[in-house]
Amino acid sequence: MDSALSWIGTAGMAGDAWLRQTTPDTYARQTLELSHQNLRQISNDLLESPPLGPDSAYLNTVLARSRRRIARLAALITAKDAPDFARELDLLRADQRIVKRLSDKIESEE
Amino acid sequence: MKKALEITLGIVTSVGGFLEIGSVTTAVQAGAAFGYHLLWAILLGTVCLIFLVEMSGRFSAVSRHTIVDATRERFGFPFFAIVLVGVVLVFFMVLVAELGGIGLSLQILTGIGFPWWAIPVSFAVWLLMWKGTFGLIENGASILGLVTISFVVAALKLNPDWGAAGHGLLPGLPGDDKAKYGFIAVSILGASISPHLMYFYSSGAIEDEWDKTYIPINRFIAGFGISFGGVLSMAALVTAALAFQPNGVEVDTFEQSALLMTTAFPKWGFFLFAASMLFTCLGAALETSLAIAYFFAQGFGWSWSEDLTPSKNARFCFTYTIIILLAAIPLLVGIDPIKVTLMSMALTAATLPLAVLPFLFLMNDPIYLGEHRNGWVSNTVVGITILISFVLALIAIPLQIIGG
Numbered sequence: 001m002d003s004a005l006s007w008i009g010t011a012g013m014a015g016d017a018w019l020r021q022t023t024p025d026t027y028a029r030q031t032l033e034l035s036h037q038n039l040r041q042i043s044n045d046l047l048e049s050p051p052l053g054p055d056s057a058y059l060n061t062v063l064a065r066s067r068r069r070i071a072r073l074a075a076l077i078t079a080k081d082a083p084d085f086a087r088e089l090d091l092l093r094a095d096q097r098i099v100k101r102l103s104d105k106i107e108s109e110e
Numbered sequence: 111m112k113k114a115l116e117i118t119l120g121i122v123t124s125v126g127g128f129l130e131i132g133s134v135t136t137a138v139q140a141g142a143a144f145g146y147h148l149l150w151a152i153l154l155g156t157v158c159l160i161f162l163v164e165m166s167g168r169f170s171a172v173s174r175h176t177i178v179d180a181t182r183e184r185f186g187f188p189f190f191a192i193v194l195v196g197v198v199l200v201f202f203m204v205l206v207a208e209l210g211g212i213g214l215s216l217q218i219l220t221g222i223g224f225p226w227w228a229i230p231v232s233f234a235v236w237l238l239m240w241k242g243t244f245g246l247i248e249n250g251a252s253i254l255g256l257v258t259i260s261f262v263v264a265a266l267k268l269n270p271d272w273g274a275a276g277h278g279l280l281p282g283l284p285g286d287d288k289a290k291y292g293f294i295a296v297s298i299l300g301a302s303i304s305p306h307l308m309y310f311y312s313s314g315a316i317e318d319e320w321d322k323t324y325i326p327i328n329r330f331i332a333g334f335g336i337s338f339g340g341v342l343s344m345a346a347l348v349t350a351a352l353a354f355q356p357n358g359v360e361v362d363t364f365e366q367s368a369l370l371m372t373t374a375f376p377k378w379g380f381f382l383f384a385a386s387m388l389f390t391c392l393g394a395a396l397e398t399s400l401a402i403a404y405f406f407a408q409g410f411g412w413s414w415s416e417d418l419t420p421s422k423n424a425r426f427c428f429t430y431t432i433i434i435l436l437a438a439i440p441l442l443v444g445i446d447p448i449k450v451t452l453m454s455m456a457l458t459a460a461t462l463p464l465a466v467l468p469f470l471f472l473m474n475d476p477i478y479l480g481e482h483r484n485g486w487v488s489n490t491v492v493g494i495t496i497l498i499s500f501v502l503a504l505i506a507i508p509l510q511i512i513g514g
Contacts, residue, residue, distance in 0.1 A: 002360060009357035010366050017372045023380045026221025031365045100358065 001103040004042045004063060008096045011035040011070045015089045018077060025077050032074040039067050059102045066095045128339025129258045129346070130394035131211030132204065132301035132455045134387065135448060137343050138370055140294045141350025142361040143287070146271075146278030149344055151295045153279050155302025156340030158495035160332050161488050162466070165473050166308045167328035170315035173478040177312045178408035180478060181468050189468070190409055196464045198402055201306050203454035205398045205437045209235065210447020211391030214364040215384050228441035235395050236434045240427065244317045244416040247400060251393030258342050258390060260382045264374035265345040268352040275348060292506030293456060299499040300458035302343065305465035306401040313404045317415060325482065349374060364448055403430040460503035462496045 011032050018028035043063045050056045069092045076085040140148035170176060175183070182190040212231045213224030238247065284291045320328070353373040354361060361367055371379030400416060403426050407414035412425040420427040441447065470492060473484040 002358075005358040006360040006362075009354075009359040010369070013353075013357055013359065013369045013372065014365075017369060017376075017380060020376050022372065022377050024219065024221065027218045027365070027368070027380070030221065031368075034363065034365055096358070 001099075001106065004039060004046075005096065005099055005103060007035045007038045007042070008066050008070075008092065008099060011066075011073065012089065012093055012096060015073055015085070015092070019082060019086055019089065025080075029074050029077045032070050032077070036067055036070045036074065039063065039070065043067065055102050055106055059099065059106070062095055062098050062102065066092060066099070069095065128336065129255065129261075129342050129386070129390045130301075131207050131214075131387065131391050131447070131451050132297070132304070132458075133343045134346055134390070135364075135367065135451050136294060136297040136301045136455060137346040138350040138354075138367050139361050139452075140298060141347040141352075142354035142359055142366075143294065144284055144291060145351045145355055146275045146348065147282060147284060148291070148295055148298060149275060149278035149347060150281045151298040152302060152340060152343050152347065154495055154498070155299045156336060156343070158303050158492055159307070159340075160336045161492050162303065162305075162308050162469075163311050163336055164329055164332035165469070165484065165488060165492075166312040167315050167320065167332060168325055168482060169469075169473060169479065170312045171320040171324045171328060172322055172480070172482045174316070174321075175478065176316055176404070176408050177309055177469055177472065178405050179411075180472050182409050184472060184475065184478075185468060193464055193468060194405065194409055196461050197305065198405060200454060200457050200461050201398055201402050201405070202433065202437065203450055203457065204304070204306065205395060205402070205433065206440050206445075207447055207451040207454050208391045208395035208398055209434075209437055210441050210450060211364075211387055212395065213441055214447055215388040215391065218365065218368050218380075219384050223444075224447065225442055225444045228438045232434050232438035235392070235399060236431060238396060239399055239416075239430055239434070240420060242396075242416070244314065247396045247416060248314060251389060251396055254389035255386075255393050257382065258386045260371065260375070260386065261342050261345040261349060264371045264379070264382075265348040265352070267374040268349060270348050270352060289506065289509035292502060292509065293452075296459045296499065296503045296506045297452050297455040299495075299502070300455035300460075300462075302340070303462060303466075303495070303499065304458065305462065306398050308465070308469070309404055310397050310401045313400075313408070313414075317417060322482070346370070362448075399430045399434055402433050403427075456503055456507050459499040460507060462499050466492065466496050 014023070014028050014031040014035070017023045018025070043060065046056075046060065046063070050060075069088055073085060073088050073092070076088060137152065140151070166177060169180070173180065181193060209228070209231055210224060212235075213227035216222065216227045216231070217224045242250075315324070315328070349370055350361065353370060354366075359366060359369075368380060368383050371383050373379070375382060404414060406412070406429045407426040410425075413423055414426045415423060418426075440450065470484070470489060472478055474489065476483055
């Protein structure tokens with residue numbers, strides 16, 4: 001769960017830096033793609049051995065949504081669409097907060 | 111005047127040459143995962159390195175021997191051969207990691223994968239070795255490496271909690287993830303107490319024709335320069351704690367490390383980090399290649415000096431040529447330099463007794479050092495630190511491998 005949060009956080013930080021136009025496009029895109037890849041791996045692992053509790057299915061849904069958002073962010077860099085990028089980044093941050101809350105809850109139940 | 115210049119250059123070298131991929135990666139990982147809790151490991155490693163570097167310079171200035179040739183002379187070839195195999199294998203891994211660090215820096219700047227940089231980077235390092243002098247290698251890359259002072263500015267800009275940082279200077283155990291904590295602590299110690307610096311510094315003292323009059327200068331350079339280098343490393347850890355922890359980021363890759371200073375310096379942070387890694391890894395790659403070539407040449411009694419032309423130094427130059435070429439191969443096939451870095455730092459810690467214990471014997475030998483041999487303080491500090499590193503490595507490396 002910490003890894004999932006870490007990769008969503010990485011995508012957020014890389015996204016912020018790109019929005020400020022302080023990193024090369026290729027670096028930002030590659031880092032987002034790396035985050036997407038790692039998040040997919042983590043999601044697969046979670047599907048194989050899901051955490052206990054009723055929130056497990058919801059967690060999978062939010063992780064899948066975060067992955068889609070990160071993929072879209074990478075595509076928006078290619079399109080150089082900063083306004084849409086900023087909106088998508090805000091939504092990713094909101095997902096990160098949800099994953100954090102679920103992760104804390106599952107951890108306390110365990 | 112000449113000595114004042116040498117002191118300045120020596121300090122610049124120690125400061126600019128302290129950080130490299132190992133110390134930065136381990137400090138950033140530690141800060142991101144455990145906040146300030148591993149500052150003690152950097153402090154311990156730095157104190158030990160100050161003693162080791164001071165001892166290396168004193169040994170060569172007084173005995174007019176390098177550590178390597180004295181090891182062979184004092185302990186005989188069979189023992190020397192064991193040290194050679196162990197130490198050179200670890201140095202080789204460090205060289206792969208440093209070349210990889212340059213490749214990764216270029217990768218984040220250009221988007222071209224690090225395997226593509228393996229040959230150009232290795233060629234550039236080899237060319238600098240072939241054409242350069244000892245002074246160029248010792249001072250050139252280190253002066254460029256002063257860009258790492260930006261780590262200190264970044265840490266200060268993020269307003270660290272000084273009380274918590276002070277608490278981190280005392281060893282403690284975390285609530286969970288003890289294996290990871292132990293492995294990072296071992297890697298920090300391996301990255302800080304890098305024995306290649308010991309051999310490089312000792313050879314440099316001979317190259318620069320030091321004698322007994324250099325003992326106070328040597329003490330000042332080792333004490334002040336390495337301390338400041340340790341501060342840079344701590345600053346990287348503190349910056350990582352303040353930049354990554356609030357975002358929940360645990361650093362596993364170089365791409366993540368590259369975001370280290372983007373919070374403190376929104377405009378220039380990314381490029382400052384890339385430049386820092388590029389220059390410091392270049393300096394460390396040159397020093398490590400040179401340390402390996404020194405090790406072979408001094409151990410086998412060949413002619414050696416970075417200031418001699420290759421035609422007068424054929425076997426010495428052949429050694430670093432082959433080593434640099436071999437080090438490019440793992441990068442060419444895409445082996446992750448960060449994984450090599452972490453493993454090489456932990457192995458450095460595990461093999462410290464092999465490199466340091468014979469040296470401690472030499473430092474207490476009146477035949478080589480007469481009245482300038484070690485006192486009990488140096489022996490105790492270095493002996494205890496090496497023991498701690500070795501025991502931690504024996505526990506943490508298997509645990510980390512088992513835990514994936």
